[in-house]
Each structure stands twice: as C-alpha cells, then as structure tokens.
Amino acid sequence: MTATPTAQTTSDVVLEAKGLTKHFAVRRGLRDLLTREKSAVHAVDDVTVTLRRGRVTALVGESGSGKSTVARLLAQLYPRTAGDIRLHGESVEVKGGRPFRRYVRKVQMIFQDPFASLNPVHTVRYHLTRALKIHGNAGKGSAELEKALQTLLERVQLVPAERYIDKFPHELSGGQRQRVAIARALGANPEALLADEPVSMLDVSIRLGVLNLLRDLKDRLDLAILYITHDIASARYFADETLVMYAGRMVEGGDSETVTQRPAHPYTRLLIESAPDPDRMAAVGPDEVPQDKAGGEPPSLIKPPSGCRFHPRCVHAMPKCSTELPPRFELPDGEDHWAACWLYEITHKPAEPKQEATR
Numbered sequence: 615m616t617a618t619p620t621a622q623t624t625s626d627v628v629l630e631a632k633g634l635t636k637h638f639a640v641r642r643g644l645r646d647l648l649t650r651e652k653s654a655v656h657a658v659d660d661v662t663v664t665l666r667r668g669r670v671t672a673l674v675g676e677s678g679s680g681k682s683t684v685a686r687l688l689a690q691l692y693p694r695t696a697g698d699i700r701l702h703g704e705s706v707e708v709k710g711g712r713p714f715r716r717y718v719r720k721v722q723m724i725f726q727d728p729f730a731s732l733n734p735v736h737t738v739r740y741h742l743t744r745a746l747k748i749h750g751n752a753g754k755g756s757a758e759l760e761k762a763l764q765t766l767l768e769r770v771q772l773v774p775a776e777r778y779i780d781k782f783p784h785e786l787s788g789g790q791r792q793r794v795a796i797a798r799a800l801g802a803n804p805e806a807l808l809a810d811e812p813v814s815m816l817d818v819s820i821r822l823g824v825l826n827l828l829r830d831l832k833d834r835l836d837l838a839i840l841y842i843t844h845d846i847a848s849a850r851y852f853a854d855e856t857l858v859m860y861a862g863r864m865v866e867g868g869d870s871e872t873v874t875q876r877p878a879h880p881y882t883r884l885l886i887e888s889a890p891d892p893d894r895m896a897a898v899g900p901d902e903v904p905q906d907k908a909g910g911e912p913p914s915l916i917k918p919p920s921g922c923r924f925h926p927r928c929v930h931a932m933p934k935c936s937t938e939l940p941p942r943f944e945l946p947d948g949e950d951h952w953a954a955c956w957l958y959e960i961t962h963k964p965a966e967p968k969q970e971a972t973r
C-alpha cells in the first residue's frame with residue numbers, strides 16, 4: 615500500500631490551500647428585502663494551510679471559528695468563494711463524478727461522530743469492503759479481499775480481526791467505531807487525512823488511544839494529517855505544527871511547542887488560558903493571565919468586526935486594530951512562528967508570502 619509516485623515526489627507537500635475563502639449566503643428575511651442588503655456568513659477568509667507527508671497539522675479554534683468549513687473545503691465537499699487548493703502542486707477544483715472520486719482516493723475525511731458516519735444496518739465487513747471496492751483496493755477474488763480487510767483492521771488495532779469484522783456499529787464502543795471509520799478511510803489508501811475533531815465525542819479515557827493510533831498511522835503510512843480540535847492542549851501533544859483560527863481567519867501559526875508554550879496572539883493566549891496545561895501553568899505567573907473584555911463571545915460572522923476580528927475582545931487593542939487588518943508578523947522564537955497581530959509591528963517584519971511547495 616504505497617503512495618503512487620507523482621511528478622512531485624521530491625516535495626513532501628501533499629495538500630496545500632492558499633487564500634481559502636467561504637462565504638455562505640444567508641436566506642433573505644423580510645428585513646433584508648426591505649433594506650436590499652445581501653448578507654453572507656463570512657465563515658472562512660483567506661486561510662492558508664499546508665499538509666506535509668508524515669506530519670500532523672493542528673487547526674485549533676473555538677466552536678464556530680470555521681474549522682469544519684476549512685476541512686470540507688479541503689475535501690472538496692463545498693464549492694469555495696475564493697482561493698486555491700493544490701494536490702501535489704496541481705490546482706484542483708472538483709464538483710463530483712469521477713474527478714471527485716479520484717480526489718477522495720488521496721484525501722479522506724474522518725468525522726467527529728463515528729455513530730453518525732457508520733450505517734447502523736451494516737456490519738464492519740460491509741463498510742470496509744465497500745470502501746476497498748470503491749477505491750479499487752479490494753484485490754482479485756475473495757481471498758485477496760479477506761486479506762485486505764484483515765490488514766485494515768490490524769492497521770487500526772482491532773485485533774484479532776475476526777472478533778470485529780461481522781459486528782454492527784451498535785455492538786462496538788465509541789472508540790472502536792471511530793477506529794472502523796479510520797479503517798474505512800484507509801481503505802482508499804489516501805495520502806492525506808482530514809480529521810475533524812476525531813476524538814471530541816469519545817470518552818476522555820479512550821481519546822489518547824485514538825490519537826496515538828493516528829500518530830502511529832502517520833509514521834507508518836507517511837500520512838499528512840489535518841487534526842482539527844478546539845482543545846489546544848491536545849495539539850501540543852499530538853501535532854507537529856499548530857494553526858490557530860479565530861472567527862474565520864488564521865491568527866497564529868508555528869511549530870506546536872512554540873505556539874502552545876509561547877503563544878503570541880492574545881487570542882491564542884486566551885484559548886490556552888481556558889484549557890489549562892499543568893506544565894505551562896507552573897511556568898506562567900498570574901500577571902500574564904489574559905483577560906477577556908467581552909465575556910468570551912465570538913463575533914457575528916455576518917458582519918465581522920473590521921480590522922482584526924479579535925479587537926472587541928482584546929485587552930491590548932489599539933485604535934489601529936479596529937480599522938486595519940494585521941498582516942502576519944514573523945516571530946524569531948520558533949520554527950516559522952508568526953502572528954497576525956499589530957503588537958508585533960514594531961519589533962518584527964511582516965512574513966514574506968510563503969513558498970510552501972519548495973520547502
């Protein structure tokens with residue numbers, strides 16, 4: 615089950631998106647008709663993501679910040695308002711049919727709720743066989759199919775395979791169901807996995823096991839993984855790189871250790887503060903605890919705040935923050951660490967537009 619070689623095998627970039635934007639049109643109410651205003655939910659604006667072979671990239675933000683929309687755009691489940699998605703350097707925009715099937719063979723998604731994503735009337739065997747067949751990985755004849763099924767279940771550590779293969783979803787625990795959903799995604803033999811909050815509906819006690827499984831798969835199959843979460847502490851543990859989103863925009867990024875241990879953007883600090891991490895708590899004094907001016911409410915995305923979208927909640931907000939959108943400022947303290955925050959204007963230069971594909 616090795617990846618098919620492409621023209622770009624020298625590059626470790628599997629999937630990248632630049633300027634990704636999604637505005638959802640809002641159904642017009644009577645008031646809109648009277649005012650002739652056209653409104654839209656600005657769910658995702660100008661998002662840049664690069665997924666590399668054998669690396670986990672975390673996309674972190676509170677509920678409603680646009681994380682799932684980014685994943686769905688990357689999975690080509692929605693048409694986008696603007697931006698470019700490249701698979702191995704090649705621009706792709708597919709709307710279904712054969713091109714979509716070709717794309718999902720490389721880019722698979724795992725959803726939050728494994729109960730909803732598995733059909734209750736079908737067994738594990740049915741789900742996995744179907745995935746293998748759709749993606750042309752079922753082999754020839756029943757012996758090869760059995761072997762492929764066994765391999766999938768072993769990959770997700772549901773062993774011995776015979777114990778699980780003929781079970782229905784309701785006969786499995788939440789963690790086992792999510793493992794089946796992961797096995798089904800692997801049935802495509804993908805290069806990238808988009809995991810949208812893959813453990814947030816599981817019991818706390820089994821989350822780590824599923825994250826460890828994903829990490830093991832990343833190493834063994836050289837997968838590029840997008841790990842979406844609202845739990846920034848798990849990003850530190852699990853992801854190589856962390857990107858932070860607020861109200862549809864990316865506000866900070868860098869290697870996970872730096873972003874979680876030395877967060878630069880006031881929003882990232884607020885996120886970390888609301889998800890205490892024992893190591894960091896010991897290191898940070900009470901003076902550094904950020905305060906939230908607006909009681910923790912994210913803004914409306916129909917009329918998002920001008921300038922920096924975080925400014926109404928930010929204790930450091932300056933007049934400029936409400937009028938001008940901050941660019942990314944490069945920070946010298948970590949690998950590719952940056953923050954889109956005017957606090958760093960004086961000390962740091964704006965980050966160059968990245969040449970991701972050539973790295």
Ligand SMILES: Nc1ncnc2c1ncn2[C@@H]1O[C@H](COP(=O)(O)OP(=O)(O)O)[C@@H](O)[C@H]1O
Nearest residue numbers: 638655657676677678679680681682683684915
């Ligand atoms: N299909 C849709 N139509 C209209 N608005 C949507 C749709 N999907 C998501 N949204 C809105 O886009 C914003 C971002 O949603 P989402 O991407 O689900 O955020 P997250 O996954 O971070 O919780 C939210 O305000 C949400 O209400």
Ligand SMILES: [Mg+2]
Nearest residue numbers: 681682683810
């Ligand atoms: Mg979501």
